[in-house]
Amino acid sequence: xxxxxxQLASSLVSASYVSQGGAALAARRRLxxxxxxxxxxxxxGWDEATIEMLLQDAAxxxxxxxxxxxxxxxxxxxxxxxxxxxxxxxxxxxxxRSGDIAAEQPKAAGSSMLAKLAAHLAGDAxxxxxxxxxxxxxxxxxxxxxxxxxxxxxxxxxxxPALPRYVVWSRIDQKTCLKAITAANLVPVVIELQRRADxxxxxxxxxxxxxxxxxxxxxxxxxxxxxxxxxRASDDIITIAKLCSQLGVPHVINNAYGVQARSLTAAVTAxxxxxxxxxxxxxxxxxxxxxxxxxxxxxxAGKGRDWLVQAVAKGYPGRASMTAHLDLLVTLLHWGAAGxxxxxxxxxxxxxxxxxxxxxAAEQLGERVLATPGNPISLGLTxxxxxxxxxxxxxxxxxxxxxxxxxxxxxxxxxxxxxxTFADYGCHISGYPHPYLTAAAALGTTNEDVDxxxxxxxxxxxxxxxxxxxxxxxxxxxxxx
Ligand SMILES: *Cc1c(COP(=O)(O)O)cnc(C)c1O
Numbered sequence: 001x002x003x004x005x006x007q008l009a010s011s012l013v014s015a016s017y018v019s020q021g022g023a024a025l026a027a028r029r030r031l032x033x034x035x036x037x038x039x040x041x042x043x044x045g046w047d048e049a050t051i052e053m054l055l056q057d058a059a060x061x062x063x064x065x066x067x068x069x070x071x072x073x074x075x076x077x078x079x080x081x082x083x084x085x086x087x088x089x090x091x092x093x094x095x096x097r098s099g100d101i102a103a104e105q106p107k108a109a110g111s112s113m114l115a116k117l118a119a120h121l122a123g124d125a126x127x128x129x130x131x132x133x134x135x136x137x138x139x140x141x142x143x144x145x146x147x148x149x150x151x152x153x154x155x156x157x158x159x160x161p162a163l164p165r166y167v168v169w170s171r172i173d174q175k176t177c178l179k180a181i182t183a184a185n186l187v188p189v190v191i192e193l194q195r196r197a198d199x200x201x202x203x204x205x206x207x208x209x210x211x212x213x214x215x216x217x218x219x220x221x222x223x224x225x226x227x228x229x230x231x232r233a234s235d236d237i238i239t240i241a242k243l244c245s246q247l248g249v250p251h252v253i254n255n256a257y258g259v260q261a262r263s264l265t266a267a268v269t270a271x272x273x274x275x276x277x278x279x280x281x282x283x284x285x286x287x288x289x290x291x292x293x294x295x296x297x298x299x300x301a302g303k304g305r306d307w308l309v310q311a312v313a314k315g316y317p318g319r320a321s322m323t324a325h326l327d328l329l330v331t332l333l334h335w336g337a338a339g340x341x342x343x344x345x346x347x348x349x350x351x352x353x354x355x356x357x358x359x360x361a362a363e364q365l366g367e368r369v370l371a372t373p374g375n376p377i378s379l380g381l382t383x384x385x386x387x388x389x390x391x392x393x394x395x396x397x398x399x400x401x402x403x404x405x406x407x408x409x410x411x412x413x414x415x416x417x418x419x420x421t422f423a424d425y426g427c428h429i430s431g432y433p434h435p436y437l438t439a440a441a442a443l444g445t446t447n448e449d450v451d452x453x454x455x456x457x458x459x460x461x462x463x464x465x466x467x468x469x470x471x472x473x474x475x476x477x478x479x480x481x
Contacts, residue, residue: 140295149184351377
């Protein structure tokens with residue numbers, strides 16, 4: 001309803017009532033105006049009706065919804081099934097064009113506008129989370145691993161004729177991380193971690209030695225990781241950033257779910273200020289509670305510093321789905337700055353809560369929580385009271401009791417990933433001295449989740465121990481008989 005139509009409506013319905021209704025419409029339009037002019041998260045979250053108004057307006061600005069439009073091309077945003085049409089709010093053109101994934105789509109002014117807004121709000125959300133001084137991030141319609149592949153393979157977009165072949169990679173036992181390198185057709189050079197008491201930390205000297213041995217010109221990138229399963233700590237990204245600056249090699253940070261932890265965003269920001277960071281990749285589902293499918297590729301602001309982000313955008317072959325943008329945009333509008341700060345704050349508090357509860361459970365069971373101060377999200381609990389064969393079974397017991405997301409690890413599992421064979425895969429290192437269980441204080445987890453988990457954990461532990469004791473007693477009886 002614009003002013004003209006409201007005027008006409010006043011001849012049907014009392015002018016004072018229409019004027020009230022018109023004021024309500026104008027209030028929502030003002031929110032949209034504020035968004036378009038500030039390109040920042042609104043302070044408080046929007047109600048769904050206002051979000052729908054924005055989405056509907058955008059969808060009706062795309063050619064597939066124009067009244068009387070006749071499409072003679074092969075890409076006209078046609079959607080056969082009405083349910084699919086509704087699921088996507090009539091937005092069907094996606095994003096980008098063959099030249100650049102961040103470019104405008106001529107047939108879709110509305111979709112292009114939403115995609116740009118998503119990037120701006122994502123940038124604002126990263127900044128609120130503590131990643132300050134960043135250039136506009138690129139929202140990619142792929143999860144973290146594939147985004148890392150695109151980033152790593154784009155390092156050669158400006159390389160000299162002899163392309164660098166190697167990626168120096170600080171070990172993390174999550175298959176995606178290694179496959180992201182091999183999928184880019186590059187050769188991973190694994191730098192093993194070092195164990196410092198319970199915690200696994202970056203071998204900085206090992207990374208330097210590898211880059212020097214290979215020759216900096218042959219190294220496409222050094223890849224480090226922040227968020228990970230305990231007992232691995234975040235890589236020492238500040239020191240590695242300084243090292244990469246010194247040696248003149250690109251530095252890519254896998255910050256998969258690091259946006260949600262203050263200490264990690266502070267470390268990334270410091271690494272960008274004090275050294276070389278060419279790109280950092282983060283998951284949208286893990287950090288923003290949206291369905292899987294998107295990632296944010298960011299880089300520090302400053303002349304030429306986001307070259308790799310630009311290379312990924314420009315190198316992207318073809319158009320792409322805009323679902324990741326849409327999910328992120330709608331979620332950020334739903335939260336607003338205040339809501340986003342609240343979920344971040346709740347997560348920080350949840351880490352403390354999980355830590356306390358897990359420590360209490362450990363005391364009860366005669367185990368202990370691994371000391372991993374360099375990991376602000378994941379915690380490890382020793383499982384020394386079980387035999388090795390039992391430990392793996394313990395993981396299955398928890399799963400059967402509807403506990404998901406925990407991992408039970410013990411040494412001895414050989415596995416080949418990306419053509420490289422690891423002796424004790426899963427533990428991030430060979431010969432870790434304890435079997436252990438990990439649990440994460442991840443964004444969206446509640447105190448109730450932690451309470452229920454700890455009860456089931458203790459019960460399952462005691463059940464398994466009881467079984468084991470009975471079996472041992474039985475064996476002893478058998479021996480004396
Ligand atoms: C989740 C995760 C990945 C893989 O991410 P996808 O989103 O599944 O591609 C890679 N690295 C780390 C550290 C992760 O946590």
